[in-house]
Amino acid sequence: MSAAPPNVNPERDPVFRALVALIAIGMVAAFVFAGLTNRNKAAATSTTSPSASSSMGGMDMGSSTGSTGGSMGTMTADQMAAAHKKSTLAFPAKTAGLGGQPLSYTMDHGVKVFDLRAEDVRWEVSPGQFVDAMAYNGAVPGPQIRVNQGDSIRVVLHNEMKQPTVIHWHGVTVPNAMDGVPYITQDPVMPGESFAYAFPIVDPPGTYMYHSHFNSTDQVASGLYGSFVIVPKHATWDKEYTEFLNDGTIGYTINGKSFPATEPLTAKLGQSLLIRMENVGQFLHPFHLHGYHFTVMAQDGAPLQHPYSADTVVVAPGETYDLLVHAVYPGVWAFHCHILPHVEGPQGMFGMVTALIVAK
Numbered sequence: 001m002s003a004a005p006p007n008v009n010p011e012r013d014p015v016f017r018a019l020v021a022l023i024a025i026g027m028v029a030a031f032v033f034a035g036l037t038n039r040n041k042a043a044a045t046s047t048t049s050p051s052a053s054s055s056m057g058g059m060d061m062g063s064s065t066g067s068t069g070g071s072m073g074t075m076t077a078d079q080m081a082a083a084h085k086k087s088t089l090a091f092p093a094k095t096a097g098l099g100g101q102p103l104s105y106t107m108d109h110g111v112k113v114f115d116l117r118a119e120d121v122r123w124e125v126s127p128g129q130f131v132d133a134m135a136y137n138g139a140v141p142g143p144q145i146r147v148n149q150g151d152s153i154r155v156v157l158h159n160e161m162k163q164p165t166v167i168h169w170h171g172v173t174v175p176n177a178m179d180g181v182p183y184i185t186q187d188p189v190m191p192g193e194s195f196a197y198a199f200p201i202v203d204p205p206g207t208y209m210y211h212s213h214f215n216s217t218d219q220v221a222s223g224l225y226g227s228f229v230i231v232p233k234h235a236t237w238d239k240e241y242t243e244f245l246n247d248g249t250i251g252y253t254i255n256g257k258s259f260p261a262t263e264p265l266t267a268k269l270g271q272s273l274l275i276r277m278e279n280v281g282q283f284l285h286p287f288h289l290h291g292y293h294f295t296v297m298a299q300d301g302a303p304l305q306h307p308y309s310a311d312t313v314v315v316a317p318g319e320t321y322d323l324l325v326h327a328v329y330p331g332v333w334a335f336h337c338h339i340l341p342h343v344e345g346p347q348g349m350f351g352m353v354t355a356l357i358v359a360k
């Protein structure tokens with residue numbers, strides 16, 4: 001390599017080097033200022049606007065701490081450890097509102113009658129983080145509808161929102177007129193109106209869902225969905241949980257909550273658990289259970305001819321899976337989406353994380 005003549009190499013010129021240093025300092029200052037401004041904006045809007053990027057929780061954490069310093073941003077190692085510890089030790093954190101609870105019904109001449117009220121609500125996704133949501137009966141997800149094969153049911157939808165809506169019974173075999181698609185099978189249910197969905201339950205026991213089929217990018221993302229379970233005559237498991245995934249306006253959530261506000265799955269040693277996985281979001285969520293292999297028993301409500309063993313199940317939008325876990329290893333076992341930006345940032349875990357807690 002031949003050396004350049006002394007005065008021709010600009011990198012050795014002290015004036016040039018000072019200029020570069022000044023520009024660099026200016027850029028860093030501008031970047032930090034922009035980061036702080038964004039963070040303040042996010043803080044200001046996070047309690048008022050569901051569409052603010054801050055509602056995606058951790059995604060915003062990543063950008064507001066800057067990207068030039070790696071994922072640590074401006075935090076020291078001690079600060080990072082403290083932030084992780086704080087959010088993790090808060091699990092399971094208390095928040096207002098609990099979605100997915102069984103919906104009671106009344107009997108009318110042999111028909112089980114359920115009522116669903118679609119309404120605008122404020123929903124606490126994680127401690128102190130509220131979003132504008134749309135909800136059935138005030139909760140995200142909406143209540144769980146549990147029925148038996150052979151039932152006749154009627155679900156009366158009352159629209160108390162400012163926009164039209166309808167309900168689609170996802171995976172459930174219904175007469176065409178009950179399918180809930182606006183201008184194809186029915187007119188939309190306008191604000192202040194009601195609509196009765198009536199159909200017999202002909203499908204086998206399994207995990208299904210219901211959700212809005214009107215302005216669904218907004219309405220489903222904002223909370224208008226719930227699980228629909230056709231229960232077996234005799235359960236072969238000791239306990240069951242439903243894990244309903246969503247990734248829209250309300251952020252990366254399990255049952256409408258973001259870690260550390262997600263609910264743990266608990267079992268006594270030796271118990272068997274059925275976990276009903278459901279995804280109504282826009283992304284795949286490969287759910288991974290630490291320490292265990294579960295058995296995938298059913299997909300989209302239909303029992304598999306060949307159940308199989310796995311530690312991760314990719315739950316695509318619109319899919320449901322039934323997983324069976326034998327709780328034979330005591331401890332606290334993380335259960336989370338394995339697309340890592342959905343679960344962890346520089347400040348710790350958030351979003352689609354929960355845990356299976358097996359007591360000794």
Ligand SMILES: [Cu+2]
Pocket residue numbers: 283284285286337338339342352
């Ligand atoms: Cu995910």
